[in-house]
Structures are given as C-alpha cells and as structure tokens.
Amino acid sequence: MESILWNLEDKWKLTTQKSIAFFICICSLIIVICLVTICFKRRSTTRRKGLVGQDPTDIDVEWSESKLLSLNSSVKKLLTSTVRWSGPSKWEERRNTERVSPLLEGESGQWHSHNSDSPVWQRPILMGEKCELPRFSGLILYDERGRPVHHVDNDSFIVNQAEALGDFVLFFSSSSLSVGVDPDRDLNQSCFKMSTYTPKNILITGAAGFIACHVANRLVRSYPDYKIVVLDKLDYCSSLKNLIPSRSSPNFKFVKGDIASADLVNYLLITESIDTIMHFAAQTHVDNSFGNSFEFTKNNIYGTHVLLEACKVTGQIRRFIHVSTDEVYGETDEDAVVGNHEASQLLPTNPYSATKAGAEMLVMAYGRSYGLPVITTRGNNVYGPNQFPEKLIPKFILLAMRGKPLPIHGDGCNVRSYLYCEDVAEAFECVLHKGEVGHVYNIGTTKERRVIDVAQDICKLFDIDSDKVIQFVENRPFNDQRYFLDDQKLKNLGWSETTRWEEGLKKTIEWYKNNPDWWGDVSGALLPHPRMLMMPGDIERNLDGAEKYDSGSTEFSGKSNETKTAAPASKTSNVPQKSPFKFLIYGRTGWIGGVLGKLCEKQGIPYEYGKGRLEDRSKLLADINSVKPTHVFNAAGVTGRPNVDWCESHKPETIRTNVAGTLNLADVCRENGLLMVNFATGCIFEYDAAHPEGSGIGFKEEDTPNFAGSFYSKTKAMVEDLLKNYDNVCTLRVRMPISSDLSNPRNFITKISRYNKVVNIPNSMTILDELLPISIEMAKRNLRGIWNFTNPGVVSHNEILEMYKKYIDPAFTYANFTVEEQAKVIVAARSNNEMDASKLKKEFPELLSIKESLIKYVFEPNKKTSA
Numbered sequence: 085m086e087s088i089l090w091n092l093e094d095k096w097k098l099t100t101q102k103s104i105a106f107f108i109c110i111c112s113l114i115i116v117i118c119l120v121t122i123c124f125k126r127r128s129t130t131r132r133k134g135l136v137g138q139d140p141t142d143i144d145v146e147w148s149e150s151k152l153l154s155l156n157s158s159v160k161k162l163l164t165s166t167v168r169w170s171g172p173s174k175w176e177e178r179r180n181t182e183r184v185s186p187l188l189e190g191e192s193g194q195w196h197s198h199n200s201d202s203p204v205w206q207r208p209i210l211m212g213e214k215c216e217l218p219r220f221s222g223l224i225l226y227d228e229r230g231r232p233v234h235h236v237d238n239d240s241f242i243v244n245q246a247e248a249l250g251d252f253v254l255f256f257s258s259s260s261l262s263v264g265v266d267p268d269r270d271l272n273q274s275c276f277k278m279s280t281y282t283p284k285n286i287l288i289t290g291a292a293g294f295i296a297c298h299v300a301n302r303l304v305r306s307y308p309d310y311k312i313v314v315l316d317k318l319d320y321c322s323s324l325k326n327l328i329p330s331r332s333s334p335n336f337k338f339v340k341g342d343i344a345s346a347d348l349v350n351y352l353l354i355t356e357s358i359d360t361i362m363h364f365a366a367q368t369h370v371d372n373s374f375g376n377s378f379e380f381t382k383n384n385i386y387g388t389h390v391l392l393e394a395c396k397v398t399g400q401i402r403r404f405i406h407v408s409t410d411e412v413y414g415e416t417d418e419d420a421v422v423g424n425h426e427a428s429q430l431l432p433t434n435p436y437s438a439t440k441a442g443a444e445m446l447v448m449a450y451g452r453s454y455g456l457p458v459i460t461t462r463g464n465n466v467y468g469p470n471q472f473p474e475k476l477i478p479k480f481i482l483l484a485m486r487g488k489p490l491p492i493h494g495d496g497c498n499v500r501s502y503l504y505c506e507d508v509a510e511a512f513e514c515v516l517h518k519g520e521v522g523h524v525y526n527i528g529t530t531k532e533r534r535v536i537d538v539a540q541d542i543c544k545l546f547d548i549d550s551d552k553v554i555q556f557v558e559n560r561p562f563n564d565q566r567y568f569l570d571d572q573k574l575k576n577l578g579w580s581e582t583t584r585w586e587e588g589l590k591k592t593i594e595w596y597k598n599n600p601d602w603w604g605d606v607s608g609a610l611l612p613h614p615r616m617l618m619m620p621g622d623i624e625r626n627l628d629g630a631e632k633y634d635s636g637s638t639e640f641s642g643k644s645n646e647t648k649t650a651a652p653a654s655k656t657s658n659v660p661q662k663s664p665f666k667f668l669i670y671g672r673t674g675w676i677g678g679v680l681g682k683l684c685e686k687q688g689i690p691y692e693y694g695k696g697r698l699e700d701r702s703k704l705l706a707d708i709n710s711v712k713p714t715h716v717f718n719a720a721g722v723t724g725r726p727n728v729d730w731c732e733s734h735k736p737e738t739i740r741t742n743v744a745g746t747l748n749l750a751d752v753c754r755e756n757g758l759l760m761v762n763f764a765t766g767c768i769f770e771y772d773a774a775h776p777e778g779s780g781i782g783f784k785e786e787d788t789p790n791f792a793g794s795f796y797s798k799t800k801a802m803v804e805d806l807l808k809n810y811d812n813v814c815t816l817r818v819r820m821p822i823s824s825d826l827s828n829p830r831n832f833i834t835k836i837s838r839y840n841k842v843v844n845i846p847n848s849m850t851i852l853d854e855l856l857p858i859s860i861e862m863a864k865r866n867l868r869g870i871w872n873f874t875n876p877g878v879v880s881h882n883e884i885l886e887m888y889k890k891y892i893d894p895a896f897t898y899a900n901f902t903v904e905e906q907a908k909v910i911v912a913a914r915s916n917n918e919m920d921a922s923k924l925k926k927e928f929p930e931l932l933s934i935k936e937s938l939i940k941y942v943f944e945p946n947k948k949t950s951a
C-alpha cells in the first residue's frame with residue numbers, strides 16, 4: 085500500500101513539473117510577441133517622424149498644413165533644429181536632447197509633434213516663405229540654437245527676417261491641442277484652448293519685498309489649496325510686515341534665508357515638496373548697482389544659479405517662473421511706436437539689468453539643457469503700497485509728505501511705464517496658471533509717464549507747487565530713456581491692466597500717509613541717489629508689527645501657532661550666509677581698528693585681528709597664512725599719547741610702526757595678492773596761498789603734501805609717497821576723526837570740549853560712523869589709490885562746540901585763543917586745512933557734508949536737550 089502511495093505521489097509530482105514548464109513556455113512566448121509588437125510599432129512611428137528615441141506615449145500628429153503654409157519654392161535652403169521632448173511633469177527624465185535628422189526638401193510642409201503632455205509642433209521653414217497661421221498669439225520662431233528670433237501675432241508673416249540669424253525651425257505649442265484636428269476648424273477655438281496648470285506647493289523667493297509680497301498675499305488669499313512657502317533673507321528693502329495679510333493663513337509658511345544657500349534651498353524643495361518656484365528675489369535698485377555691482381552679480385546671477393541647480397538635483401519642479409525686467413531689453417528709442425516683444429534682443433545698459441539678463445541666460449540654459457519647465461516674465465515699473473522708498477514714486481511721496489525737495493535725475497524726461505502692484509500680482513497669477521513652458525511674457529502697460537510728470541502728479545495730489553519743490557540733480561551714470569513693451573502675448577492669456585494711473589497713485593499716497601513709518605529710518609533711501617550701504621538694514625525694522633523671528637538662524641514659521649520646523653543644523657548652520665569676504669585687521673587696540681571689528685560683526689563679515697607687529701614680516705606672513713583674508717585693513721600706527729607731541733620725542737618708534745611697519749604690510753599684502761586698506765592722515769596739508777582758508781578750495785588727492793610741522797605728519801607724508809608705488813594699496817586720508825562715542829578720549833569733540841582754550845579754524849574732518857562703513861564698502865569694491873577720506877566741506881572748532889551746547893549741554897562754555905597762543909602750549913605744530921572730498925563723493929553720492937553728518941551721526945543720537 086505504501087509503495088502504491090509513493091508511486092502515485094511521484095506521478096503527481098512529475099505531472100505538476102510538466103505543467104509548470106508548459107506554463108512558463110506559454111508566458112515567455114506571449115512576452116516575446118508583445119515585445120516584438122511594441123518594437124515594431126515604435127520603429128514605424130520613429131521612422132514616420134524622422135526621429136529617434138521617440139517617447140511611446142507621443143501622440144501622432146501629422147498635419148498636412150497646406151492650408152496654413154504656402155511655400156515659396158524659389159527658396160531652397162532647408163533647415164534643421166534641435167528638438168527636445170517637452171512636458172512639464174517629467175522634465176528630469178528628458179535631459180537628453182535629441183537631434184532632429186535634417187528633413188528632406190519634400191517634407192517641409194509637415195508639422196510634427198512629439199508629446200501629448202505639452203505638444204510642440206515643429207517643421208522646417210524656408211527663408212522667404214510666407215507663413216499663414218491661425219490667429220494664435222505668442223508664436224515664436226526659434227533659430228537652430230533655440231534662440232527666439234521672431235515673434236508672431238498676426239495671421240501671416242514672411243520669413244525674411246534679417247535677424248533670423250540663420251537657420252530656423254518653427255515651433256508652436258499648446259498643452260491642450262485636440263489630436264487629429266481638421267485644419268479647417270477654427271484653430272483658435274478648438275486647438276489652442278488655454279492650458280491650465282495647477283500648482284500644489286509654491287516656493288516664492290523674495291516675498292517680503294515689494295512685488296512678491298503682493299503676489300504671495302494674493303495666492304495665499306485666493307488659493308487655500310496651494311501651500312505657499314516664502315523664502316526671504318530680509319534685506320534692507322524687504323519687511324516681514326509686507327506679509328502680515330498672510331501670516332495667520334494655514335497655507336502660508338515663511339522661511340528666512342538666502343537663495344544663495346544651496347543647502348537651504350535643496351532642503352526646502354524636498355521637505356516642502358515644492359513643485360513650483362516663483363523667483364522674485366533680487367537686488368533691484370539701479371542706483372545701487374552703479375556702485376555695488378558685485379552684490380548684484382552675487383544675488384541675481386549666482387542666487388538664481390543656485391536655485392536652478394537645486395531644481396536640477398531635486399528633479400521635481402513643474403514650473404520655474406523667473407521674474408525678470410523690461411530693463412533687459414535696454415532703452416527704447418523715444419520715437420519708437422512698436423514696443424519690445426518677447427523675442428527682441430537683450431541689450432542691458434546698467435549693471436543691474438545686465439545681471440538680470442545674465443540670470444535669464446542661465447534660466448534659459450537650464451530649460452534647454454535639462455528640460456526644466458521655465459517661464460520668464462519681463463515687467464515694466466511697478467508702484468503701490470509696500471514699496472521701499474528708494475524707488476521714484478514712494479520716494480517722492482515720502483519727500484512730499486515731509487515738505488522736502490523732489491530730486492529729479494537729469495532733466496526728468498526719462499519715461500517709465502507704471503503698473504499698479506495689484507495688476508501685476510494678477511499678471512503673475514495668470515502666468516502661473518496659463519503661461520506656456522519655455523515662453524517669455526512681458527508684463528507691460530502702454531501708459532507712459534516722464535519722471536517729471538510723475539513728480540508733478542504727486543505734487544498736484546499734495547497740493548504743492550511743483551516748480552518750488554522740484555530740484556534737478558546729477559543724472560545716473562546711465563539712465564535708460566524709456567522702456568516700451570509689447571504686452572499682447574500676456575493679454576492673450578486673458579490678463580489686462582485694470583487700475584488707472586490716477587486711481588493707483590491716489591491709493592498709493594493714501595497708504596503712505598497711513599503708514600508713514602512702515603520702513604523706519606529711510607533717510608538714506610530718500611537721498612537723490614541712494615545706495616544700499618546707507619540703508620539701515622536692521623532686522624528690527626522688519627520685526628516691528630510683525631511676528632518675531634530669530635535673526636540669527638533659519639526658521640520656519642507659518643501660522644503663529646504652527647509648529648516650527650528647523651532645517652538640519654549641520655546643513656544650514658551657516659545662515660546668515662557665508663560671506664565671500666574675510667578681513668584681517670591690524671590695530672585691534674586702536675580706536676578705528678576696534679570700530680572696524682564691530683562693524684564687521686554687524687555686517688556678518690568674518691574678520692580676525694592681526695597678531696603680528698607690523699615691522700615683523702614673518703609674523704605678518706603667518707597671520708595671512710592662518711587667516712586667509714580677502715582684504716587687509718591697516719588701522720595700526722602711532723599717533724602719540726595723549727597727542728602727536730609724543731612722536732617728537734619718540735622718533736624711531738614712530739618710524740618703526742608708521743613707516744617701516746606700514747611699508748612692510750603693504751609689501752607682504754602685495755606678495756600675497758591682497759588689497760590693503762590703509763588708514764592714513766590728511767594732516768599733511770595746511771592752508772596756503774593756492775588753498776586759502778575759507779576759499780572752499782580743498783587739497784586734492786594728487787596734491788603734494790605741504791605740511792611737515794610735526795614729526796608725525798612728516799613720516800605720514802613720506803610713507804604715503806612711497807605707498808604710491810604699491811598698486812594694492814587704498815590710502816584713506818582721515819582727518820580729525822569724530823564719532824558718536826563722546827566718551828572716547830581720541831574723539832575730536834571730546835578733546836576740544838575738554839581743553840581750556842581752543843583755536844577756531846575751519847577744517848575738514850572725518851565722521852567715523854558714516855565713513856568707516858564706507859571704508860568696508862571700498863574694500864569690497866577693491867578701490868585703490870589715494871582718497872581724501874573726509875566729509876565734504878569744513879567745520880570750525882567753535883561751530884562744533886556751539887552744536888555741543890545746543891544738543892548736549894546748554895551750560896557748556898569754552899574759550900578761544902590764537903594759533904600763536906596755542907603754539908606756546910604744544911610741542912609740534914598742527915595742520916589746518918580743507919580737503920577736497922569730491923572724489924569720494926562721486927563714488928558715494930550719498931555722503932553727507934560735515935555739518936549734516938555731525939548732526940545726523942553724532943549730535944542727534946546723543947541729544948540731551950530739546951533742541
């Protein structure tokens with residue numbers, strides 16, 4: 085029985101094995117048949133389209149376009165192009181571009197499309213060909229390198245553009261084309277229906293700034309389903325208060341940080357599952373860019389590059405909306421009647437617009453190289469509430485409110501086109517949802533106004549006589565005459581401007597009247613040519629009225645009660661961002677050296693004090709090797725205690741530091757390719773026949789020193805002369821330094837307020853609170869040569885002491901004596917002179933005159949009276 089059972093079991097096993105083998109055979113056969121069929125299908129599709137590597141999901145649109153195109157057979161040149169698969173959702177998979185095989189002459193009437201996701205129609209066209217097209221706006225011709233060369237808004241055009249730059253192929257696209265459409269149908273209605281993109285998680289960069297805050301607040305308000313994450317470094321021109329309307333919305337999150345931090349951006353994209361970026365963050369003020377263009381390159385080009393790279397590595401972005409400017413086109417001719425269209429050439433004229441154009445190139449390259457779904461906007465000037473008052477309209481409003489003159493650059497005939505912020509926010513809403521990937525959209529208005537008209541309109545609304553307040557001032561180094569845009573393409577997406585100029589201006593004035601202190605101390609911005617340097621970039625300004633954010637670290641914050649999520653410490657601990665600078669400062673125990681260190685701390689610039697003595701070359705080298713600075717500041721030197729008389733009796737010591745040491749440091753820096761900013765003195769001049777007291781004629785940088793009355797001054801003049809041979813040195817001639825620290829015994833005010841008697845001679849002087857930040861800026865700008873480092877103009881001892889009485893101590897008294905009487909109580913003679921500060925003023929137009937600076941930086945902050 086047992087053996088029978090074993091037998092049966094064996095048989096059953098055998099049968100099962102056979103069945104399994106048979107089943108596997110059948111399956112394999114089916115798979116092979118399927119594969120062969122797919123391959124065959126693919127091959128035939130590919131061959132029909134003349135393409136290789138075709139996406140099997142492509143729709144097959146072979147559109148006989150005799151209706152749309154009539155070819156000029158006399159032109160024989162056939163053209164080829166590079167094509168990529170487009171389609172926003174999987175761009176990262178489509179990084180490899182495919183080369184279209186040259187199409188043969190007879191095939192030129194065929195249109196080809198390759199992707200149902202976002203179809204792009206393509207066919208080669210001929211120079212001289214007359215193309216008749218459906219009424220489809222925003223059609224752009226690309227040359228073979230993907231550069232847009234011609235913009236088509238009409239029914240037909242002749243392909244004879246001189247600017248066509250050679251061979252080109254015609255593309256047009258729409259995400260919602262009906263497949264196999266009858267060319268007789270109304271294409272505008274049936275084929276080119278607007279596509280709609282729905283974002284989920286949007287990252288808006290620079291959203292605490294002007295335009296982006298209106299966009300962010302609008303999206304947060306109107307689309308509760310979208311998560312809006314905003315990233316802003318809270319620069320001088322942005323404020324968290326601008327985001328107050330959004331702060332308690334559950335779909336809003338604020339992150340303080342810099343777009344230039346790759347770690348932070350990558351982290352955000354991933355943890356917040358960002359699918360859409362609207363990139364507004366930039367340095368935008370043209371005036372600033374003339375003096376501080378590196379900052380613009382860093383923010384606008386490098387920052388954008390970091391974002392793009394983050395998009396590439398994370399591979400999840402479905403829309404990258406890059407916010408550019410009309411300024412990239414350069415200026416429009418005064419008499420031009422046709423505005424710049426999106427395919428016009430980019431010809432930026434100032435450093436700001438050049439960096440914006442540079443950023444655009446990177447955006448375009450990431451679109452082309454990696455298929456990143458990019459859209460670019462180029463906008464006219466924008467105005468409205470929340471704008472930082474360095475820009476014309478808010479600046480003139482605030483000045484008018486304060487009864488101050490309105491400075492007009494040049495003759496005021498420059499024309500700008502002004503759009504109200506809400507209209508612009510709506511334009512972005514439209515581009516976000518309806519914009520075509522790979523396209524550029526101008527955001528413009530045809531309503532143009534000259535600067536002088538703007539000033540007059542504002543005066544009218546304030547009931548001010550414009551003739552009395554308008555003040556013509558020096559123009560910008562270059563001031564584009566006009567920016568005139570063709571905005572039809574955006575209008576075709578359904579957007580239009582709705583706010584009239586008069587209405588927008590009234591609303592804006594109303595807002596500034598209701599919020600006069602929104603931006604805190606904006607005196608620097610209200611100058612004729614403001615520079616970033618003069619802005620109080622204080623974080624506190626951002627906090628007033630808004631939630632408190634930790635200024636030192638990156639922090640996430642949505643609703644006030646939302647759990648805060650911190651970025652991984654190891655990755656983002658370098659926020660605030662790593663500075664590109666590192667300063668090595670000599671003179672730690674000195675007054676200027678000490679203040680410089682504090683300024684670096686405030687500005688987030690890493691610095692170290694030099695340990696070696698100036699005369700010890702090996703120690704200087706050791707300092708440089710260990711600190712690895714980008715710039716060296718020399719604020720070391722002997723000035724004598726309690727005053728320069730000391731140097732008369734300590735000549736070798738004076739020479740050792742002031743001459744040998746300074747030259748040593750300059751030489752070591754030169755050898756190491758470093759700029760040395762050297763705090764020198766202007767006490768090497770005295771009034772003479774060519775520069776008499778009270779004449780207003782100051783000594784210039786190139787004048788030869790004429791004062792050697794003290795040993796100190798003598799050595800300083802000698803070393804300055806020798807330093808001229810070092811092209812790595814920036815010599816700053818300081819005079820009678822003054823600061824707001826009235827307890828400092830080195831302070832000129834402190835000194836003269838303590839003397840029994842003082843002479844009364846007008847002199848040029850240096851207000852350190854204003855000028856030391858400028859010295860840092862000069863280092864950043866790598867300025868070299870000799871600079872009179874004083875505030876423009878002169879002030880006398882008595883004038884200062886009178887101010888002292890007025891602001892500090894009304895009971896204060898002082899007595900004068902003559903220079904001759906003074907000579908009896910001092911050892912060495914003192915220099916009195918006026919320095920010509922026009923070179924410095926030209927570089928830093930916002931520089932205050934000595935008297936204004938004294939009041940602003942010294943007496944107002946120390947005011948103890950009701951003056």
Ligand SMILES: C[C@H]1O[C@H](OP(=O)(O)OP(=O)(O)OC[C@H]2O[C@@H](n3ccc(=O)[nH]c3=O)[C@H](O)[C@@H]2O)[C@H](O)[C@@H](O)C1=O
Binds near residue numbers: 466494
């Ligand atoms: C689209 C760009 O707009 C802004 O640049 P723009 O230089 O045109 O704006 P401004 O408001 O700085 O200047 C406009 C116009 O006014 C003149 N002006 C300004 C201030 C002042 O005190 N007096 C003046 O006469 C100035 O010279 C200009 O001609 C925006 O800043 C930029 O980001 C854009 O992209």
